[in-house]
Amino acid sequence: MNPAMDAAELERVRAPLDRAWTLPPRAYTDPAVFAAEKVRVFQGGWVCVARTDQLARDGDYRCVDLLDQPIVVVRGRDGMIRALSRVCLHRAMPVAQGAGNASRFVCPYHHWTYELDGRLRSAPMMRGVADFDPARCRLPELRVAIWQGFVLVNADRQAPPPAAALAGLDPYLANYRLDELVTVDTQTFDSPWNWKILVENFMEAYHHIGTHRHTLEPLYPARESYVVDNHGAPWALLRMPGRPGDDHAGALPPFPGLTDAQRRELIAGCVFPSLLFAATGSTVVWYQLEPTAHDRMQLQIHLLVRPEVAAALDGAARALLRQTVRAVHLEDIAANEGPWRGLHAPLTGQGRLSLYEKAIWQLNRCWAEALAD
Ligand code: FES
Numbered sequence: 001m002n003p004a005m006d007a008a009e010l011e012r013v014r015a016p017l018d019r020a021w022t023l024p025p026r027a028y029t030d031p032a033v034f035a036a037e038k039v040r041v042f043q044g045g046w047v048c049v050a051r052t053d054q055l056a057r058d059g060d061y062r063c064v065d066l067l068d069q070p071i072v073v074v075r076g077r078d079g080m081i082r083a084l085s086r087v088c089l090h091r092a093m094p095v096a097q098g099a100g101n102a103s104r105f106v107c108p109y110h111h112w113t114y115e116l117d118g119r120l121r122s123a124p125m126m127r128g129v130a131d132f133d134p135a136r137c138r139l140p141e142l143r144v145a146i147w148q149g150f151v152l153v154n155a156d157r158q159a160p161p162p163a164a165a166l167a168g169l170d171p172y173l174a175n176y177r178l179d180e181l182v183t184v185d186t187q188t189f190d191s192p193w194n195w196k197i198l199v200e201n202f203m204e205a206y207h208h209i210g211t212h213r214h215t216l217e218p219l220y221p222a223r224e225s226y227v228v229d230n231h232g233a234p235w236a237l238l239r240m241p242g243r244p245g246d247d248h249a250g251a252l253p254p255f256p257g258l259t260d261a262q263r264r265e266l267i268a269g270c271v272f273p274s275l276l277f278a279a280t281g282s283t284v285v286w287y288q289l290e291p292t293a294h295d296r297m298q299l300q301i302h303l304l305v306r307p308e309v310a311a312a313l314d315g316a317a318r319a320l321l322r323q324t325v326r327a328v329h330l331e332d333i334a335a336n337e338g339p340w341r342g343l344h345a346p347l348t349g350q351g352r353l354s355l356y357e358k359a360i361w362q363l364n365r366c367w368a369e370a371l372a373d
């Protein structure tokens with residue numbers, strides 16, 4: 001077992017659902033566990049860093065911090081999306097910041113210049129330096145896989161591509177045609193608590209009867225929710241049927257190709273460890289998590305719609321959508337902050353899971369697997 005984790009506690013996490021317990025408090029509050037997660041969960045896992053529509057044109061780029069590794073995700077002149085270390089090969093300055101469109105990356109420190117595929121194009125005033133050939137220098141590259149329009153990266157060169165592991169999830173998503181959607185809004189939240197608290201909150205509808213009693217519960221009753229079997233694969237899918245007769249697609253036209261039930265349904269998906277998305281009949285939100293420590297992450301909530309809907313959205317409609325997403329998250333913030341405090345209390349231990357929290361159990365098993373020796 002990992003030295004930071006207790007074998008008996010992990011056994012309770014991995015028990016069958018009706019006997020399972022939550023992760024022990026230390027899994028959230030101990031910096032040593034986060035240090036182990038960096039290596040065992042994140043470095044070998046597929047982490048979502050962008051949507052393809054955010055990198056639509058050649059030269060479009062976005063900077064992301066993959067834990068300690070600053071990267072830039074960029075579409076090259078050849079149309080390929082790559083994930084490169086954005087740490088300069090000279091003296092480690094970041095060569096790009098934020099997001100935008102570039103023809104090449106110029107390090108602001110001494111103007112070493114990199115092509116969009118990471119090759120070093122020029123390095124001024126380096127004549128006379130022995131055994132230095134710019135043509136042989138290149139920013140290190142991470143592996144990239146595109147799944148459902150999400151750009152996933154993996155720091156482990158040996159990791160198998162994610163498509164096979166996620167194949168069981170694809171049929172549930174096919175009608176939504178997620179790969180065609182475009183991003184119309186992003187909201188950023190500094191979130192000073194452990195990242196897993198947010199993932200767990202996202203992946204159960206049990207809390208609709210408490211946290212979202214007046215907002216989501218009337219639309220998507222907790223008692224109707226269920227989680228599909230993942231057969232041990234690294235994903236979870238929570239389904240929250242809407243009330244028959246209600247049309248929750250709202251003011252926007254529903255996604256073409258959905259069944260009547262899907263138009264009324266809310267679904268929430270997780271690709272282990274940290275890709276979270278949820279779909280109504282007409283909108284999708286994608287939660288982009290960037291954990292920075294055991295006690296903090298940066299959260300971006302992106303809103304996605306069909307391209308033709310995006311083209312027709314006026315300012316008022318956009319603001320209303322933004323407000324709706326925000327209102328639900330503000331309710332969830334309380335459901336993140338409370339447990340974060342509670343998990344630090346000396347008398348707090350593992351808790352029992354409801355059968356409605358099956359997705360948490362599935363993801364906890366992936367986590368325990370990754371953390372076990
Ligand atoms: S650190 Fe980038 S050019 Fe010197």
Ligand SMILES: [Fe+2]
Nearest residue numbers: 201211212332
């Ligand atoms: Fe919630």
